[in-house]
Amino acid sequence: MMSVPQAVLEYEDDIEAEMESQNLDESFLPVLLAVASQESGGTVPDIFQSSESLGLPPNSIGTEDSIEQGVSYFKDLTDEVGVENASDENLNIVLQAYNFGEGFISYAQENGGYSQEVAEDFSDLMAEEIGWSSYGDSNYVSNVNQYIGGTAQGEVNGEIVGDMALPLSRDAFLNDLSCDIGCYYDASAGSPHPGYDWSVPIGTPVFSMVDGTVIELSEGSPDNPRGIPLSQALSMDLGNYIRIIPDNNKGVVLSYFHMTGADNGVMVDEGMKVEKGQTIGHSGNSGKSTGDHLHVEMLVGGNYHIDSAIKFYDDMVDGLD
Numbered sequence: 001m002m003s004v005p006q007a008v009l010e011y012e013d014d015i016e017a018e019m020e021s022q023n024l025d026e027s028f029l030p031v032l033l034a035v036a037s038q039e040s041g042g043t044v045p046d047i048f049q050s051s052e053s054l055g056l057p058p059n060s061i062g063t064e065d066s067i068e069q070g071v072s073y074f075k076d077l078t079d080e081v082g083v084e085n086a087s088d089e090n091l092n093i094v095l096q097a098y099n100f101g102e103g104f105i106s107y108a109q110e111n112g113g114y115s116q117e118v119a120e121d122f123s124d125l126m127a128e129e130i131g132w133s134s135y136g137d138s139n140y141v142s143n144v145n146q147y148i149g150g151t152a153q154g155e156v157n158g159e160i161v162g163d164m165a166l167p168l169s170r171d172a173f174l175n176d177l178s179c180d181i182g183c184y185y186d187a188s189a190g191s192p193h194p195g196y197d198w199s200v201p202i203g204t205p206v207f208s209m210v211d212g213t214v215i216e217l218s219e220g221s222p223d224n225p226r227g228i229p230l231s232q233a234l235s236m237d238l239g240n241y242i243r244i245i246p247d248n249n250k251g252v253v254l255s256y257f258h259m260t261g262a263d264n265g266v267m268v269d270e271g272m273k274v275e276k277g278q279t280i281g282h283s284g285n286s287g288k289s290t291g292d293h294l295h296v297e298m299l300v301g302g303n304y305h306i307d308s309a310i311k312f313y314d315d316m317v318d319g320l321d
Contacts, residue, residue, distance in 0.1 A: 007042025149271025158207030195297030239287020260284025
């Protein structure tokens with residue numbers, strides 16, 4: 001699986017707004033982000049490569065027009081196929097038609113629906129008719145799908161406080177905080193500690209604090225023996241972790257570190273949408289850690305420095321009163 005490029009995520013709000021204006025179901029948002037990722041990766045203004053569907057030369061329109069036309073063309077295709085949301089089994093016909101053109105729709109319907117073989121046959125047929133050596137991308141569906149992370153499946157058990165959720169149970173959140181922002185100086189980072197640590201046992205459920213998208217993770221690192229020397233822990237990698245960008249603040253990165261190396265340590269994949277309060281994994285003692293705990297940080301731009309740290313603990317405690 002590949003992550004949606006940051007250059008595409010920057011336009012997520014604009015794409016979502018255009019979908020709403022065209023009455024396109026919200027479940028298609030991850031699909032359209034994946035289409036833009038495959039079409040351009042956000043590296044050119046015409047992020048959806050929409051100019052050609054307007055009969056214009058490639059890359060001849062700006063981003064605003066590209067989004068409007070890209071969403072409009074996608075909606076036209078969903079309407080023609082009768083696909084109402086992203087869970088419809090005929091979505092693959094729509095995706096392949098985005099690349100091949102709407103002529104693929106009737107061809108696929110007459111030949112048993114979408115399949116890789118049907119896409120390849122259509123490509124060969126069109127190439128022969130036009131006299132080209134090849135036609136379109138017969139692997140377009142799989143190329144787009146590699147950017148679609150889907151939706152996390154963890155249960156929503158976290159307590160909601162205002163517009164966020166506690167990262168741990170209320171009891172652990174209030175009683176097990178062991179290190180606040182600035183509680184020690186991290187010489188390796190050249191900054192005081194920019195996050196919060198809770199001393200909770202390995203296997204404690206961890207909840208997403210926000211509605212957002214998983215942009216990065218690491219898993220597979222074992223939990224350390226308790227009480228190893230700090231010098232040994234600092235020589236290790238980051239261990240198992242999850243990074244999320246909130247839907248309502250794309251300039252912030254929310255990170256969870258030292259997740260357990262057990263199978264349920266990290267329960268999400270890159271690109272997945274998560275819901276605030278949703279279980280995303282379990283705490284552990286992996287990476288640069290000498291004992292069981294969870295480290296949570298909310299940093300502007302993801303910059304690991306106290307100047308970038310967002311203090312949320314006191315406000316959430318007040319919200320529990």
